[in-house]
Amino acid sequence: MRRVRYETSGGTLFLEDVAVPEPGPGELLVRCEAVGVTLPVVRKVTEAAEVIPLGGEIAGEVVAVGEGVRRFGAGDRVTGLCFGHGYADFATLHEAMASPVPDDASAVDAVALVRSGLVALGALEAARPERGEAALVTAAASGVGHLAVQLARARGAARVVGAVSDASKAGFVRSLGADEVIVYGAGGWDEPVDYVLDAVGGELLTPALAALVPGGRLVAYSSGGGTIQAYDLLAGAKSVIGFQTARVARERPEMYERWRQEVWRLFAEGVVKPVVHAEFALEDAARAHAVIEARGNLGKVVLRP
Known part of the structure; x- marks a missing residue:
């Protein structure tokens, strides 16, 4: 599969071919259909002392699950925050961070709405x-x-x-x-x-x-x-x-779930409408980061593997 990474702090993003990861205990393996680009990740690429995996919001279809997963199975559509390598064709997502995507919402809707919302x-x-x-x-x-x-x-x-x-x-x-x-x-x-x-x-x-x-x-x-x-x-x-939000997800999962349901409800009712500024191919991740760095976006910037 393809994955985006970089080798030095502030370095250029590039594609590499790597093996599809295996989901660990409590994890989902997701075929990524959309990946949200966030300012914290962009800042870490340009400023952090150590190289980090390019994580963030992902949305797509579950293709496999690890030991102990109960809420999701292969074929389910999910979105959530990936703390590992998310700029990729496939990514692992912990079950606790995963949220189902309604049938009437696209993967792009999901990454533009759920985590940011x-x-x-x-x-x-x-x-x-x-x-x-x-x-x-x-x-x-x-x-x-x-x-x-x-x-x-x-x-x-x-x-x-x-x-x-x-x-x-x-x-x-x-x-x-x-x-x-x-x-x-x-x-x-x-x-x-x-x-x-x-x-x-x-x-x-x-x-x-x-x-x-x-x-x-x-x-x-x-x-x-x-x-x-x-x-x-x-x-x-x-x-x-x-x-x-990560602290709430870890320590108050019931509140986190209530917020997730509230965000989807407001979306279904048309009260909240996520806006996507631009969609970029995976190989154009550097261009997506440049938009965020320049503060040029109106709404969400999304990668489409």
Whole structure:
């Protein structure tokens, strides 16, 4: 089978021919039909000290199962987060991370919706939103952000503000239901919001925190790091909440499953509509990464093995 990898940190992605993996205990072997490209994986390729497997969201058909698997069998369509080699024709997926794909949804729908939707919904849950509040979503045109905008509106936000890296994305974010769109570094953060869902981190944390009303909440789910001054929290009695879906999947599987069902329900009802920016062949993985690095995507970037 074909698999994408690289040899040095920041190195070029290339295809190699390797044997089809065997599913271990508790694992599914999936013939990949779609693979989601995420910013954390792109960052690890360019920044991590060690070479890592290119994992991420996958969707496709189960062709074999390992010992102990109970919920799935050959022929089932699944999606989930692969922690090993996911940029490949076949990949292994742990049963606990797998979710069935409904008959009326495609593999591309699944990778654009499920993992990104779970991150967006989980971050929103962490913010404890109340109906009638104002929300600010950073990276609002991204694979997660464009779903967070829709979910905030669905959860009763009276005002949704999307923050983006370039003004050219404003029309897209407004089409998702945002009332306002602001550009990083260009002002427009003056009207306060009740909560912020932040996928950017870094230098953006300071203006995002300043945009909160007294008692407001900032949910940080970015891999971009950043520093917050304690006084900025104390002065306005504000909160910063860290969120990570993998932790919920490991420690609160019942909650994780409930969120999965909620995301699919909202999709079936047309409340949440995932948008795919572009689809790339497996051999064009480097081009897909370049789109993410340049922050050029409107919605999800997908590989099609």
